[in-house]
Amino acid sequence: MSFTLLLIQTLNGLQFGVLLFLIAAGLTLVFGVMDFINLAHGVQYMLGAYLAVMFYAWTGSFVLALILALLAALAFGLLLEFTVFRQLYDRDHLEQVIATFGIIIFLNQGVKVVWGAAPLNLPIPDGLAGVVTLMPGLTYPVWRLVIIASGLIVALILYFLVSQTRVGMLVRAGATHARIVSALGVDIRRLFMIVFGFGTMLAAFAGVMIAPILSVEPGMGDSVLILAFVVIVIGGIGSMRGAFIAALLIGLVDTLGRSFMIDILRLVMPPSPARTVGPAIASMLIYVLMALVLYFRPAGLFPAKGRS
Amino acid sequence: MTSLAADKPVPRAARFNVGVALMFAVLALVPFAAAFGPESYVLGLVTRVMVFAIAALAVDFLCGFGGLVTFGHAAFVGLGAYTVAIAGAHGVTDMTVTLPLALIVSAAFAYVTGTICLRTNGVYFIMITLAFGQMAYFIAGSLAPYGGDDGITLPTRSTLFGLAVFGNDRALYYATLGFLVASYLLCRAVVYSRFGRVFRGARENPTRMATIGYDVFRYQRVGYVIAGSLGGLAGFLLANAAEFVSPAYMSWQRSGELIIMVLFGGLGTLYGAIVGAASYLLLEEGLAGLTENWKLIFGPLLVIIVLFARGGLVGLAASVRARFSRD
Secondary structure (H helix, E strand, C coil): CCCHHHHHHHHHHHHHHHHHHHHHHHHHHHHHHHHHCCHHHHHHHHHHHHHHHHHHHHHCCHHEEEEHHHHHHHHHHHHHHCCCCHHHCCCCCCHHHHHHHHHHHHHHHHHHHHCCCCCCCCCCCCCCCCEEEECCCCCEEEHHHHHHHHHHHHHHHHHHHHHHHHHHHHHHHHHHHHHHHHCCCCCCCHHHHHHHHHHHHHHHHHHHHHCCCCCEECCHHHHHHHHHHHHHHCCCCCCCCHHHHHHHHHHHHHHHHHHHHHHHHHHHCCCCHHHHHHHHHHHHHHEEEEEEHHHHCCCCCCCCCCCC | CCCCCCCCCCHHCCCCCCHHHHHHHHHHHHHHHCCCCCCCHHHHHHHHHHHHHHHHHHHHHHHHHHCCCCCCHHHHHHHHHHHHHHHHHCCCCEHHHHHHHHHHHHHHHHHHHHHHCCCCCCCHHHHHHHHHHHHHHHHHCCCHHCCCCHEEECCCEEECCCCCCCCCCCHHHHHHHHHHHHHHHHHHHHHHHHHHHHHHHHCCCCCHHHHCCCCHHHHHHHHHHHHHHHHHHHHHHHHHEEEEHHHHHHHHHHHHHHHHHHHHHHCCCCCCCHHHHHHHHHHHHHHHCCCCHHHHHHHHHHHHHHHHHHHHHHHHHHHHHHHHHHC
């Protein structure tokens, strides 16, 4: 395990973590503020990627495709909110899970019908397709750096919005005392809609940004959704700071675990069983981490104040 | 989070009634009717339904009565199934060994993970059960000697004292039905026992139960072990029915499906779990036969059921009945 490999994998982990944060941020806002478990958040990410592919084919410009995909994803998200989710806010968590699971089933099949079952690709924008030399002997794809940077910028913007603006204040208050906020005369439904729309756009943004390095295919949101839930549970539901730290943690642990687990195991066991056990332990690592965190801190690392 | 199940001290819906007896009677008659049609297809399908009904019963027992929403119950099914497969790979196929082993393995897993999971509650409990389910899933996928991700075919169905009693589908069918009835009666007996009252009380108000002097955690853990063993039993039967075992049995989607089955039928009624498993799997089968894109119908159907049929099919039937009896 050389130093350059470690550095590259650390950057990959960071990139994965940032991606998870973009998805988890919306999820934790929706969950924290509205107490609504939205399993369909993962398909918004998938939809973002598909829409970007479609709009890129139409316009030939990545930036235009990005903007159009975000707007279309927002419109679709609000449509879902208006027709289905709105009836679910007062319901039991279990019912929310079933209904949004139904939407996942529908949309996963829906994209297959509309765009076909074969994986699609979105090219990396011109000028950002190459590699950059970080230090002698260490090159890294520019686009992955762009993903990391854009994720960090979004995190900064979110931090500013949540901690410095009036809407952010209402969101924070809504996360802990939704009924009081409503009683004070804030239109909580409208607040929900803003939060929901924003979360949808973040997930779609993640989907568009990752589309050039992953293949765009039906069901791509499912695994990411579970990871995003792991992130918000480790971070503490409703906590933006917790989601950020947990996302980076999960990204790094997962990526580094997958790259180095076999090598680490070989220090303590013969190579052949290490090759068998290594990948399994690497895939389990984040779940072990979650179980440990919940065992010692049953409400996550950064429980939002006032939530029990 | 409001409780979905009836908040009455003793849910009437779970009491033994003619409907439940009728349901089991119909299941007992299915093989006779199937003899006139595609027999092995029907027997296979209904056996699968009953296997999942046992797993759904376990989930209903936890969710509907204990208020413990488990999102990792497929792991227990998988553990039971893998016990049969791994024992089979080593030449042990007799159910006098494999069945107790499957129950012990899943009970032990439930005891250990339950000890950790039950420290949390609400959404955190859902997520930590998911975490353990995923761990079991990845471990199964890494068992290279036993097929890894591809799964493993059973050398033969389980034998009883060397006799191939599961050799014909009908025998397996009735054995599964027997286990289903036994599981149902067991859950019912437990729910109404003194233990069950504490278990249900812990759902309503854990603090109060603790104040009265009950160690809520230990009661819940016993409940978790019971449900885990039932999952293991379902796994034992599933391995025999499919003669094949793979990590896919343990995926989180499977755990989600078990919850959906329970909600489909009606939470906190026990027999609703059986109705739910049957309607879910038969609907899936029926729609899949209808069109390739059956999921386009199935997905919205789930949404519609949640929005318009609160309390599942059992609740729907009850409200229809109430409307007619009022006239």
